[in-house]
Amino acid sequence: MDVRVTTTGGTSATSGADQFTYVPVPTVSAISPTFGPATGGTIVTITGTNFTGATAVTFGAAPATGYTVNSATQITATSPAGTGVVDVRVTTTGGTSATSAADQFTYFGTPTVTSISPTAGPLAGGTSVTISGTNFTGTTAVKFGATNATGFTVNSATSITATSPAGTGTVDVTVTTPGGTTATSAADQFSYAAAPAVTSVAPNAGPATGGTSVTITGSAFTGATAVKFGATNAASFTVNSATSITATSPAGTGTVDVTVTTPGGTSAPSASDQFSFTPAPSVTSISPTSGPALGGTSVAITGTGFTGTTAVKFGANNATSFTVNSATSITATSPAGVGTVDVTVTTVGGTSPTSAADRFNYLSATTATGLTSSQNPSSYGQSVTFTATVSSSGGTPTGTVTFNDGGAPIGTSALSAGVATFATTTLAVGNHTITATYNGSPAFNASTSPALNQSVDIPADSAKLRALQLNVTKIVAQSSGQAITGAIDTAISEGFSDGGQYITPGAGGLRVNFAAAPDGDEDDKPQSASRSADAYAGTGSSGRTGRAARGSSRIDDAFAAIDRAAPTKAPIARFKQQKDWLFWIDVRGTGIDRWGSSGNIGQGATQATLYGQQINLLSGLTYRAAPNLLVGVTGGYENFSYTQTDINGKLKGDGWTVGAYLGWKIIPTLRYDAAVTYSGIGYDGTAGTAQGNFNGNRWMFATGFTGSYNWANFNIEPSAKVYALWERENAYTDSLGTLQAARTFSSGRASAGNRVSYPVPWLDSMLLMPYAGVYADYYFTQDDAAAIVAAGGVPLASTPLLQGWSARVTGGIGARLASGATVGFGAELGGIGGNTQIWTFSGRARIPF
Numbered sequence: 001m002d003v004r005v006t007t008t009g010g011t012s013a014t015s016g017a018d019q020f021t022y023v024p025v026p027t028v029s030a031i032s033p034t035f036g037p038a039t040g041g042t043i044v045t046i047t048g049t050n051f052t053g054a055t056a057v058t059f060g061a062a063p064a065t066g067y068t069v070n071s072a073t074q075i076t077a078t079s080p081a082g083t084g085v086v087d088v089r090v091t092t093t094g095g096t097s098a099t100s101a102a103d104q105f106t107y108f109g110t111p112t113v114t115s116i117s118p119t120a121g122p123l124a125g126g127t128s129v130t131i132s133g134t135n136f137t138g139t140t141a142v143k144f145g146a147t148n149a150t151g152f153t154v155n156s157a158t159s160i161t162a163t164s165p166a167g168t169g170t171v172d173v174t175v176t177t178p179g180g181t182t183a184t185s186a187a188d189q190f191s192y193a194a195a196p197a198v199t200s201v202a203p204n205a206g207p208a209t210g211g212t213s214v215t216i217t218g219s220a221f222t223g224a225t226a227v228k229f230g231a232t233n234a235a236s237f238t239v240n241s242a243t244s245i246t247a248t249s250p251a252g253t254g255t256v257d258v259t260v261t262t263p264g265g266t267s268a269p270s271a272s273d274q275f276s277f278t279p280a281p282s283v284t285s286i287s288p289t290s291g292p293a294l295g296g297t298s299v300a301i302t303g304t305g306f307t308g309t310t311a312v313k314f315g316a317n318n319a320t321s322f323t324v325n326s327a328t329s330i331t332a333t334s335p336a337g338v339g340t341v342d343v344t345v346t347t348v349g350g351t352s353p354t355s356a357a358d359r360f361n362y363l364s365a366t367t368a369t370g371l372t373s374s375q376n377p378s379s380y381g382q383s384v385t386f387t388a389t390v391s392s393s394g395g396t397p398t399g400t401v402t403f404n405d406g407g408a409p410i411g412t413s414a415l416s417a418g419v420a421t422f423a424t425t426t427l428a429v430g431n432h433t434i435t436a437t438y439n440g441s442p443a444f445n446a447s448t449s450p451a452l453n454q455s456v457d458i459p460a461d462s463a464k465l466r467a468l469q470l471n472v473t474k475i476v477a478q479s480s481g482q483a484i485t486g487a488i489d490t491a492i493s494e495g496f497s498d499g500g501q502y503i504t505p506g507a508g509g510l511r512v513n514f515a516a517a518p519d520g521d522e523d524d525k526p527q528s529a530s531r532s533a534d535a536y537a538g539t540g541s542s543g544r545t546g547r548a549a550r551g552s553s554r555i556d557d558a559f560a561a562i563d564r565a566a567p568t569k570a571p572i573a574r575f576k577q578q579k580d581w582l583f584w585i586d587v588r589g590t591g592i593d594r595w596g597s598s599g600n601i602g603q604g605a606t607q608a609t610l611y612g613q614q615i616n617l618l619s620g621l622t623y624r625a626a627p628n629l630l631v632g633v634t635g636g637y638e639n640f641s642y643t644q645t646d647i648n649g650k651l652k653g654d655g656w657t658v659g660a661y662l663g664w665k666i667i668p669t670l671r672y673d674a675a676v677t678y679s680g681i682g683y684d685g686t687a688g689t690a691q692g693n694f695n696g697n698r699w700m701f702a703t704g705f706t707g708s709y710n711w712a713n714f715n716i717e718p719s720a721k722v723y724a725l726w727e728r729e730n731a732y733t734d735s736l737g738t739l740q741a742a743r744t745f746s747s748g749r750a751s752a753g754n755r756v757s758y759p760v761p762w763l764d765s766m767l768l769m770p771y772a773g774v775y776a777d778y779y780f781t782q783d784d785a786a787a788i789v790a791a792g793g794v795p796l797a798s799t800p801l802l803q804g805w806s807a808r809v810t811g812g813i814g815a816r817l818a819s820g821a822t823v824g825f826g827a828e829l830g831g832i833g834g835n836t837q838i839w840t841f842s843g844r845a846r847i848p849f
Contacts, residue, residue, distance in 0.1 A: 023094035026050040028103040031088050035106040035138070035178045040065060040081035044105065046088060051075050053092045059105055060086030082107045108179030109135040113188040116173050120191040120223055120263030125150060125166040127263070129190065131173060136160050138177045144190055145171030167192045193264030196220040198273040201258050205276040205308075207350030210235060210251040214275065216258055221245050223262050229275055230256030252277040278349030281305035283358040286343050290361040293443035294394045295320060295336040299360065301343060306330055308347045314360055315341030336395060337362045338442035362443060365394020369401070369449040371436040377455035378427070380462070380738050385423040388436035388449060390415060397444040402437045427456045429738065461688035462738035464647035468687050469694070469729070469743070470785050472642045472651040476614065477698060477727050478747055478779070479590045479838070480638055480679065482830075483616035484657060485702040485723045487586035488634060488675045492663035493706070495582055495622040495630040496671065582622035582632075589615050591839045592642070612642025618657065628665040634658070634677065648688050655681035659700075669709060673721070675702045683729070692734035700725040717755045724748035745783040751775045751808070772811040777830065779803055806834035 005012045028048040036042025044064075046057065050072060057067040057077040067077035075090060085106045087099040097103070113133040121127025129149075131142070135157060142152040142162045152162035160175060170191045172184040182188065198218040206212025214234075216227065220242065227234040227247045237247035245260060255276045257269040267273070283303040291297030299319075301312065305327065312322040312332040322332035330345060340361045342354040352358070367390050374385040388401045401420035403411045405427070413420040420436070432454040440446030458466070591613040618636030625631055634657070641652040659677025666672055679698040685691070704721025724746065731742040753775025760768045781803050810828040830838040 023053070023092065024050045025095035026054065026090045026092045026097045028088060028090055028097045028100070030102050031105060033178075034104065035108055036079050037179050038081060038083050038107040038109050040079045042079040044077050044079055044088065046075040046077055046090060046103075047073060048075075048090065048097060049073055050092060050094055051090055053094075054090050055093065056091040056096075058089050058091070062086075079105065079107075083109075106178075108138055108177055110180040111135040111139070111175045111177045111182045113173060113175060113182045113185070115187050116190060118263050119189065120193045121164050122195060122263070122265045123166065123168060123192045125164045127164040129162050129164055129173065131160040131162055131175060131188075132158060133160075133175065133182065134158055135177060135179050136175060138179070139175055140178070141176040141181075143174050143176075147171075164190065164192075191263070193223065193262060194220045195265035196224065196260045196262045196267040198258060198260055198267045198270070200272050201275055203348060204274065205278050205348040206249050207280050207348070208251060208253055208277045209280065209350060210249045210277075211350075212249040212348075214247050214249055214258070216245040216247055216260060216273075217243060218245075218260065218267065219243055220262060220264050221260055223264075224260050225263070226259075226261040226266075228259050228261075232256075249275065249277075278308075278347065279305055280350035281309070281345045281347050281352045283343060283345055283352045283355070285357050286360060289359065290363055291334050292394055293336060293338055293362045293365050295334045297334040299332050299334055299343065301330040301332055301345065301358075302328060303330075303345065303352060304328055305347060305349055305352075306345060308349075309345055310348070311346040311351075313344050313346070315339075317341075334360065336443075338364075364440070364443055364445050365392045365397075367392040367397050367438055367440075367444045367447040369436055369438045369447045371434065371449035371452045373434070373452060373454055376452075377457050379457055379459045380427075380429045381425055381459060381736065383423055383425045384427060384454065384456075385421055386434060386436065386452075388413075388420045388422075388438070390418050390420070390438045390444075390447065392444055394444065397438065397441065399441040399444070400439050402439060404435045404437065406433050407435075427454065429456050429458050431455050458738045459690065459736045461690035462734055462736050462740070464649055464687035465685055465690040465692055465734055466740055466785075467647060468644055468649035468651050468685050469683070469692075469740070470745075470783065471610065471644065472612070472649075472685075473683065473696065473727065473729065474745060474747055474781060474783070475592060475610075475612070475642060475836075476638075476640050476651075476653075476681070477725055477745075478749070479592070479614055479640075480616060480655075480657070480698075481700055481702075481723050481725050481748065483586075483588040483590065483638075484618065484634075484636070484659070484677055484700060485675065485721070486588065487616075487618045487620070487636075488632075488659075488661045488702065489673060489704075489706070489721070490586065491582070491584055491620050491622050491632060491634070492630065492661065492671070492673050494584065495624055495632070495663060496665055580624045582624075583619070584622070585617070585619045587615070587617050588840065589613065592836065609646060610642065610644045612640065614638060614640030614642075620661075629662070631660070631662045633660050634675075638679075638681075644687075649686065651683060651685040653681060653683040655679050655696075670705060670707050673702070673704055673706065676700065681727075690734045690736050690738070692732050692740060694729055694732040694740070696727050696729040698725055698727040713758065715757045718753070719755075720752040722748065722750040741785075743783070743785045745781065745785070747779070747781045749777055749779050751777045753808070755810070768813060770811075770813045773809065775808040775810075777806050777808050779806065779834075804834065806830065807832040 004014060026048060027050065028046055030047040032045045033042065051069050052072040054069045054075060057064040057075060059079050059082055062080040062082055064077035065080050067075050069075050085104050088103045088105050089099065090097045111133060113131055115132045117130050118127065136154050137157045139154045139160060142149040142160060144164050144167055147165045147167060149162035150165050152160055154160050170189050173188045173190050174184065175182045196218060197220065198216055200217045202215050203212065221239055222242045224239050224245060227237040227245060229249055229252055232250045232252060234247035235250050237245055239245050255274050258273045258275050259269065260267045281303055282305060283301055285302045287300045288297065306324055307327045309324045309330060312319040312330060314334050314337055317335040317337055319332040320335050322330055324330050340359055343358045343360050344354065345352045370389045372387045375382060378384045386403055390397045396418045398415055400412050400414050402409050403422045410424060411422040413422045434452040434454045436449040438447050592611060616636060616638045618634055620632050620634035622630055622632035636657040639654040643650045657677050657679040659675060661675035664672045677700045681696040681698060683694050683696065700723060702723035704719060706719040707717065709716045725748060726746045728744045729742065731740060733739050753773060755771065755773035757769060757771035762768045808828065808830040812827065828840040
């Protein structure tokens with residue numbers, strides 16, 4: 001039509017230039033196909049009207065990949081990528097086609113297979129396979145490899161049920177939809193399997209109650225899904241390989257076929273797969289019902305179902321042998337055993353149930369127990385092993401043995417091959433009654449060994465330490481007794497001698513008498529050399545009347561008793577006050593040597609070498625209560641060290657002493673003495689590797705008579721004296737752990753003899769005074785200590801060192817100088833005629849002041 005313009009001037013004329021054409025709106029009446037993959041690329045034919053001059057074709061909001069206007073009623077377009085359902089629309093100059101159900105195009109997703117079940121089936125096909133995956137809607141094909149499934153049903157977008165066609169090997173199961181075909185993977189593989197076959201079963205029989213482990217042999221067992229005994233499934237089964245299955249039989253009766261089912265099918269029944277259910281045997285009685293624990297009894301077993309018996313047991317032990325006489329009778333030989341057991345019979349049908357009718361009683365065998373010691377006697381602390389041997393005619397006993405000491409258990413040990421051992425190091429010194437008791441077992445009676453007397457001695461070095469103690473402490477005591485009695489004897493003599501000498505030599509030392517100190521100034525003027533010996537008349541026991549006329553010094557007076565004939569200064573008459581108190585000190589050193597060649601110890605052993613020395617230091621105070629009676633007290637210290645080489649022993653120590661004494665002058669030439677002292681001693685001893693410290697306390701009592709006579713210028717002093725001492729030493733444990741018992745001994749000496757001294761003038765300025773004495777001694781000792789026995793050795797007896805009769809000699813010389821000073825030397829040898837010699841050396845000196 002023409003397009004004209006009208007104004008006041010008129011209307012435009014028509015021409016070809018003013019023509020306007022009206023174009024109708026296009027319509028889409030159909031599309032083909034109506035679906036395609038989501039990836040696009042589907043060629044779609046669009047049918048409709050007014051397509052001339054089409055300017056666009058869209059699938060939903062996306063333009064077609066390309067299109068061609070075939071005519072006013074047809075367009076061919078290529079779908080773009082997309083999802084879901086979209087409208088296909090055509091646009092021309094007349095407009096865009098309206099949407100309708102006729103123009104809808106559906107995008108399909110690509111299908112996937114995630115799993116199949118089952119994954120295998122027989123070669124002939126026919127297996128119903130469930131295929132799981134995605135985008136199965138619109139499935140057009142299901143294939144097993146290159147072969148279409150016999151049939152399939154799309155259950156949902158995620159599930160298809162398909163029937164496998166015939167095939168071989170392993171193939172991929174694929175699904176085809178408008179969205180495409182599934183990609184292959186391990187998840188979609190289906191295996192064609194051959195049907196299984198059973199060629200044998202072993203064993204081919206078992207109890208009707210089931211429970212038999214059966215090995216099934218055949219082929220194509222891989223993937224087995226079932227094993228059946230007849231119509232009943234096996235209790236359980238395990239596929240060992242493609243040719244072997246182990247299955248447990250269920251309960252059943254009679255003979256049945258054992259079949260195997262796999263994806264390839266079920267094995268065909270045959271004679272080779274048959275399994276027989278057999279009833280279990282039963283035992284109704286046995287005879288005899290008892291026998292020895294050693295075994296060997298022939299037992300008749302009666303019951304049912306004995307055919308094919310594979311085992312006969314007595315408790316848990318197999319019969320030594322058996323014979324199946326019939327289905328109801330077996331003869332079996334009992335093995336070794338204990339207690340009461342059930343006799344059971346085992347066949348392919350199972351094992352007979354236990355009951356009171358099948359019980360067999362093993363009778364216990366008699367035993368005997370012997371006991372030995374590895375070391376008897378043994379030493380304290382030494383390991384001793386006791387061995388118990390238990391024997392029996394009924395076999396080798398087993399069980400435990402209890403070892404007893406005096407009936408009290410000290411240990412338990414298990415038997416091995418009939419022998420049990422027990423080691424101990426804790427047996428105390430002494431005798432032990434050891435027994436071993438076998439405690440018995442169901443097969444063997446208990447028994448107890450005869451008693452074994454086990455002797456436990458102290459260690460060898462402990463024995464030596466004890467021997468050292470027994471030997472040396474008596475030496476210490478006797479030497480101290482001699483020193484103390486000698487010192488007190490001299491103190492009493494001085495007490496009756498009006499002050500006595502200032503320095504006095506003794507049998508074993510030097511004595512200082514402070515009471516002999518000068519009373520006052522001395523007259524040093526020369527005196528007449530013709531002084532008469534009568535000026536010195538009188539002795540210490542009778543009083544020296546001449547002393548009042550002597551004026552030199554108290555030192556001169558102390559020496560006057562032994563120099564009556566010596567030329568000296570004339571005395572000066574001088575008054576001297578009588579002294580009632582006397583303080584004194586006495587030092588004595590003693591040495592002893594006990595020669596190995598002198599004398600014998602009991603048992604024929606040569607006497608051992610013993611040597612040593614000790615020092616006794618005593619002091620005291622004497623009070624003259626009356627002209628014929630004095631009393632005093634004393635205290636002192638002693639130190640000693642002795643060695644006994646044969647036992648590598650050394651004993652040393654020290655101690656203290658306190659005591660009291662008295663003297664009574666019966667007549668001017670005879671006096672009686674008595675003294676009592678108490679001492680505390682500490683000992684330290686070693687012998688080899690043994691060491692011990694112990695204490696002792698000692699009482700001593702001394703008494704005797706002493707005379708004093710002058711004859712032809714000789715001074716004669718006869719005497720008869722005795723001292724006795726008692727010492728107790730405490731118990732102690734030495735370094736080797738040995739308990740050394742407390743000990744008590746007594747010792748002493750009775751002696752009688754005489755001493756003679758004689759003054760000899762020598763030059764004008766010196767007077768010599770030799771002296772000598774001889775005494776007969778009797779030593780006595782009583783010791784409560786028992787003999788000492790070192791392990792495995794000869795008893796080390798306590799041997800008296802000073803025992804019985806012996807002699808003693810003493811001698812020396814003193815010299816007085818013109819100055820008044822005196823020196824003296826002396827010695828004493830005791831034990832003459834005995835096996836022990838005691839030497840005492842002394843030096844003496846006096847200084848006037």
